[in-house]
Amino acid sequence: MRRLGNSRRTVRTARVRRAGRVAAVAAACGAALAVLTAVPAQAHDPVWAYDPAQAHGPAWALKDTGTPSVRFRGLAAVDRHTAWVAGSQGTVVLTTDGGRSWRNVSPPGAAALQFRDVEAFDARRAVVLAIGEGEASRVYRTDDGGATWTESFRNTDARAFFDCLTFFDRRHGLAMSDPVDGRFRILSTSDGGRTWTVLPTTGMPPALDGEAGFAAGGQCLVSAGSRDVWLATGGAARARVLHSADRGLTWTATDAPIPAGDPARGVFALAFRDRAHGLAVGGDHRPDQPSPQAAATTADAGRTWRPATTPPPDYRSGVTWLPHSRTAALAVGPTGTDLTTDAGRTWRTLDTGSYDTVDCAPDLGCWASGEQGRVARLEG
Structure with a gap:
């Protein structure tokens, strides 16, 4: 031997x-x-939250992706050096040098697709989701840094519209569609996205009239740990968050104190730092409409939600916890970025740039992306 x-x-x-x-x-x-998250002696808010121009701490540093016509709503932060970004016109770009250079690694023949979510395991392996009715909803996977792609799922049901995907680990993941026959549809993979199976709907509660997910920033379906997953909804009389503790087989639904009652309102993004503590953001995505009370928190895995006492000032479509912190998180939207240092109870605006989604890696590599090819990394 x-x-x-x-x-x-x-x-x-x-x-x-x-x-x-x-x-x-x-x-x-x-x-x-x-x-x-530094706090001055006579204040209770981040020292640089009030005047970003005078800040002496980390701030968003724009990175030129060379794609000004693309809106990037899908983002996966691997680390400070590596990030995958996916968006309109079937575009996927990848950096492995902190944003100094980008490679266009878009799947061939995908120019008509709208990528809204990307989940990456490292610089070589990633899964991207295209959204839309019928066959416009697709999943692609790469094992070689985008040099080649395999289409691993194409929706053939005209009633389905897939919005988001998430992975528990390198093998197990889920994708979600707006309701079909009155219930949200869930896809499951156990081989890293190479094959997908539609899960039975017996454990899914009925959808509300008009209820759907928002494919706004790849965070309407999120997971924490090996089995817990949450689904954000809107468009109905009440905004809700659905939770499953068994990888999508059975679900419970809870109302969230986020603006609802209109197809443009609801919970747009979720983030959980563990299986108990989560954040929800959203509001009304129409730029001419206010979004009061557009953030909420949970400390019991989503069984109950409390509104933020000082929410972000406008609609937000992306949210993420800062690594190695129990209290700090970032939320982004078309009108700016907000920071919380008290686990989502209060938020303060620290940047007014337009971003659709945000993600942080364990090494504090935080990235944001949005319209006009905008991608930024937190630096300082």
Whole structure:
């Protein structure tokens, strides 16, 4: 029998080196997070939240993607160096050098599609979702950094319209469609997106009249841990969040205190830092309509939601927790970016640039994307 390794010393040395790398990353993240959420002696808000022009902390730094006609609503932050972005005109771009350069890795023949979500495992493996009625809803997968793509799902039901996807790990994931026959439709994969199966709807509660998901920033379906997943809705008399603790087989629905009662209103994005603590943002996506009370929080896996006491000032379509923080998060929308440092109870605007979605990686690599080819990384 061949020996694997030559001594305990080798294992111990590897563990020490690994621990050193983890400690270095944690220290860097902690320092950056401390700057971002710093509080002056006479205030209770982030030191740079009121006047970004005078800020001395992290801020969005735009990265030229070379695609000014594309709106990027799909985003996956792998780390500070690597990010996948997907959007209109069937466009997918990838950076592996922190945004200094971008490769157009769009699937061939996809120019007529609207990509609204992308989930990436690393710089080589990613899954993208195209939205739309009937066959416009598709899923593509790459294992070679976008050099080649495989179409792994094409919707053939004219009644279905897929909005978002999420992965629990590198193998298990879900995608969701607006209601078909009165219930949201869920796709499931157990092989990293290579094949997909429609789950039975027996465990899905009936949809409300007019209820649907919003394919606005790839965050209407999100997961935390190995089995928990949440689905955000709008368009009906009440905005709701549906939760499943068994990878989409059974669901419970809870009303969310987010503006509703119109097809343009509801919960647009969710973020969970663990299986209990979550954030919801949304409102009314029409630019001429106000969006009061467009943020909410939960501390019990979505069984109950509380409105933010000081919500963002406008509609928001993307939200993410800052890594290694129990209280800090970012929300974005067409009129700006907001920061919370108290787990979503109060928000303060720190940037007025237009973004549709936001995502952070464990090494504090935070990215945002939106209209006119806009992609930015949090720097400072």
